[in-house]
Amino acid sequence: MLVTRQPVLRRFWYPVMPLSRLAAGPQPFTLLGEKIVLWQRADGRPAAVRDRCCHRSAALSKGFVEGDHIVCGYHGWTYDGSGACVRIPQQAATAANPPGACVPAYRCEGKYGYAWVALDEPLAPILDIPEDGAPGYRRLAQFDERWACGALRLMENSFDAAHFAFVHRGTFGQFGKNKPEFFELRETPYGFEAETRLVIDNPPRAHRITGTTEPTTRRHFRNQWHLPFLRRLGLHYPNGLQHLIVTSATPVDDGHIQLMQWVYRNDTEADCPAEEIHRWDHEVVMEDKAILESTDPDAPVTLARRAEENMASDRPGLLMRQRLLALLQAHGETEIHRGSAAQPQEITPCS
Amino acid sequence: MLVTKQPVLRRFWYAILPMQMLDDGPQPFTLLGEKIVLWKKADGSPAALRDRCCHRTAMLSKGFVDGDHIVCGYHGWTYDCRGSCVRIPQQAADAAIPPGAKVPAYHCVEKYGYAWVALEDPLRPIPDFPEEASGRHRRILQFYQRWQTSPVRMMENSFDNAHFSYVHKANFGLFDQPQPAGYRFEETDYGFEAETLVPIRNPPESHRITGTTEPVTHRHLVNRYYLPFARRFGCRYPASGIDHVIYNCATPIDDGSMMLAQWLYRSDSEADCPTQALIDWDEAITKEDREILEATDPDACIDTRRRTEFHMASDKPGLIIRRQLMALLQAHGETEVHG
Numbered sequence: 001m002l003v004t005r006q007p008v009l010r011r012f013w014y015p016v017m018p019l020s021r022l023a024a025g026p027q028p029f030t031l032l033g034e035k036i037v038l039w040q041r042a043d044g045r046p047a048a049v050r051d052r053c054c055h056r057s058a059a060l061s062k063g064f065v066e067g068d069h070i071v072c073g074y075h076g077w078t079y080d081g082s083g084a085c086v087r088i089p090q091q092a093a094t095a096a097n098p099p100g101a102c103v104p105a106y107r108c109e110g111k112y113g114y115a116w117v118a119l120d121e122p123l124a125p126i127l128d129i130p131e132d133g134a135p136g137y138r139r140l141a142q143f144d145e146r147w148a149c150g151a152l153r154l155m156e157n158s159f160d161a162a163h164f165a166f167v168h169r170g171t172f173g174q175f176g177k178n179k180p181e182f183f184e185l186r187e188t189p190y191g192f193e194a195e196t197r198l199v200i201d202n203p204p205r206a207h208r209i210t211g212t213t214e215p216t217t218r219r220h221f222r223n224q225w226h227l228p229f230l231r232r233l234g235l236h237y238p239n240g241l242q243h244l245i246v247t248s249a250t251p252v253d254d255g256h257i258q259l260m261q262w263v264y265r266n267d268t269e270a271d272c273p274a275e276e277i278h279r280w281d282h283e284v285v286m287e288d289k290a291i292l293e294s295t296d297p298d299a300p301v302t303l304a305r306r307a308e309e310n311m312a313s314d315r316p317g318l319l320m321r322q323r324l325l326a327l328l329q330a331h332g333e334t335e336i337h338r339g340s341a342a343q344p345q346e347i348t349p350c351s
Numbered sequence: 352m353l354v355t356k357q358p359v360l361r362r363f364w365y366a367i368l369p370m371q372m373l374d375d376g377p378q379p380f381t382l383l384g385e386k387i388v389l390w391k392k393a394d395g396s397p398a399a400l401r402d403r404c405c406h407r408t409a410m411l412s413k414g415f416v417d418g419d420h421i422v423c424g425y426h427g428w429t430y431d432c433r434g435s436c437v438r439i440p441q442q443a444a445d446a447a448i449p450p451g452a453k454v455p456a457y458h459c460v461e462k463y464g465y466a467w468v469a470l471e472d473p474l475r476p477i478p479d480f481p482e483e484a485s486g487r488h489r490r491i492l493q494f495y496q497r498w499q500t501s502p503v504r505m506m507e508n509s510f511d512n513a514h515f516s517y518v519h520k521a522n523f524g525l526f527d528q529p530q531p532a533g534y535r536f537e538e539t540d541y542g543f544e545a546e547t548l549v550p551i552r553n554p555p556e557s558h559r560i561t562g563t564t565e566p567v568t569h570r571h572l573v574n575r576y577y578l579p580f581a582r583r584f585g586c587r588y589p590a591s592g593i594d595h596v597i598y599n600c601a602t603p604i605d606d607g608s609m610m611l612a613q614w615l616y617r618s619d620s621e622a623d624c625p626t627q628a629l630i631d632w633d634e635a636i637t638k639e640d641r642e643i644l645e646a647t648d649p650d651a652c653i654d655t656r657r658r659t660e661f662h663m664a665s666d667k668p669g670l671i672i673r674r675q676l677m678a679l680l681q682a683h684g685e686t687e688v689h690g
Contacts, residue, residue, distance in 0.1 A: 052648065062642070
């Protein structure tokens with residue numbers, strides 16, 4: 001599936017960058033192949049419009065912020081959060097702006113420390129995370145990285161119990177225990193829940209992560225997949241410790257994702273310092289990155305194409321494909337892939 | 352407009368490279384998407400051919416110069432400046448060269464310290480730089496830089512009084528005076544002339560450039576646009592009488608990049624303002640323009656009926672450039688080709 005060719009994917013919220021980055025001025029991002037610019041308004045709320053001035057096509061991300069507005073660095077044409085050109089400084093204050101002078105604007109919200117963007121009318125709200133702000137929980141921003149891989153590849157990897165023994169044999173995976181315990185899947189409107197209990201290796205550098213010094217421990221996974229490209233991993237340990245990971249494989253283009261990940265823990269910095277948590281999770285995530293960047297980002301979602309072989313433990317990934325295909329079909333689309341792709345269509349609406 | 356798709360653009364002269372670059376042997380260049388090679392003949396004049404041997408397609412720019420000729424580095428096939436193969440070293444000296452053994456040749460001359468090329472019969476001569484022979488001006492070859500933008504973007508920027516307050520606000524631009532000065536326009540056979548008087552900031556570091564110490568001074572500009580991609584920035588600082596005249600050729604390499612050739616003529620002496628100080632001064636300004644121009648879409652719309660861009664009053668020079676380019680295309684049976 002070529003994500004930039006499936007318009008329905010524009011109708012979801014994606015986190016694109018930490019809000020803190022906007023303090024340094026306007027920032028460019030590419031979402032589903034569309035070049036956008038984000039900035040922070042006077043009240044701190046983020047805004048997003050197309051990253052091209054409607055005058056001489058300069059990237060607005062080269063400009064600067066003035067109050068609630070973004071100012072083009074070329075001639076100072078100034079836009080509000082709805083994309084309307086509100087000032088042309090070369091004109092007299094009383095002169096009218098050219099009718100229709102605007103750039104396309106996108107829905108943009110700040111939530112969980114990130115700026116979220118939906119290019120078109122969203123089909124579902126940003127996921128609710130009850131632990132965010134709940135007593136006893138802390139939120140830690142973890143990763144904001146560009147990966148050369150497809151979003152579906154990271155999603156299916158997250159629910160694939162069969163890769164631990166191979167990809168993660170250097171961290172928690174039990175090499176030699178090649179027969180995975182299956183996830184129990186429950187479909188939901190947003191995607192599915194997946195639950196399983198696994199024995200995992202617990203090397204000394206993971207002791208404060210798991211809260212135990214036993215050489216192995218049990219991890220109870222209570223995971224969620226949210227259409228199209230967001231996962232929530234609920235890792236519960238027998239001692240009551242929770243390690244909740246939220247990851248978005250934000251689709252940049254047909255070959256790249258921005259991996260956005262943050263984590264909730266119900267312990268304290270004294271119990272396990274954030275840096276140690278990041279080091280551990282990064283080690284695990286880098287094991288995934290190494291193998292995922294070697295896969296074809298154009299992952300098939302139409303099983304009838306028989307483009308890949310499957311095994312029993314691939315069920316979560318197959319369910320994702322079914323749900324994605326159903327989503328496409330519900331919106332009058334079929335899967336576009338390298339073999340079927342026609343000429344790229346340009347999507348530049350101006351509201 | 353995709354410059355490589357508009358054949359009439361092949362009928363103009365473009366500055367390709369400073370002559371001294373040819374002292375190092377044959378040099379490759381891409382002009383309007385066409386790969387060419389330049390070299391210097393025994394008398395010092397330049398020549399240009401397609402950069403592909405007609406034998407096994409090797410680039411002639413990988414070869415070497417022998418007298419007036421260029422020699423392919425693969426098998427030594429040797430060409431004169433008209434592109435004819437004049438020697439095949441593997442053959443006996445009296446054996447005939449295969450009929451038709453040649454590569455396409457281009458018009459090529461030296462002027463103002465540069466080698467200029469026209470891929471096909473030129474419609475107009477190389478623009479006249481009267482300062483070259485005035486006896487009062489020194490010539491400085493300021494810049495030879497590859498930019499990831501298109502010549503139309505560079506040309507319109509050159510005549511755009513409205514960007515100073517933003518792009519050059521850290522330099523001479525007056526941020527609190529965004530309303531631009533107007534121009535006096537005169538359309539000519541080569542393009543147009545535009546005259547204006549512009550107030551500028553004159554911080555101490557620019558005093559040697561402007562020749563005056565007043566905090567805000569003026570530039571009297573007599574600028575010229577030469578179809579398709581050359582321009583004169585004819586600046587005189589009235590307070591000192593110093594000429595600071597810049598010529599540019601925005602040589603089209605392909606549909607996403609251009610080579611900026613820039614000459615400066617100054618009417619003062621090296622003792623008044625050293626060459627390096629003049630290069631450093633204009634380099635800072637040029638860098639500011641480059642950064643914003645490389646952030647634009649190089650496929651600039653010249654047929655304004657397409658309505659892909661909005662305009663304001665101060666865009667008049669850029670709109671005249673578009674109109675003259677459109678008239679040029681139409682006069683040669685072309686329409687704008689774009690992405």
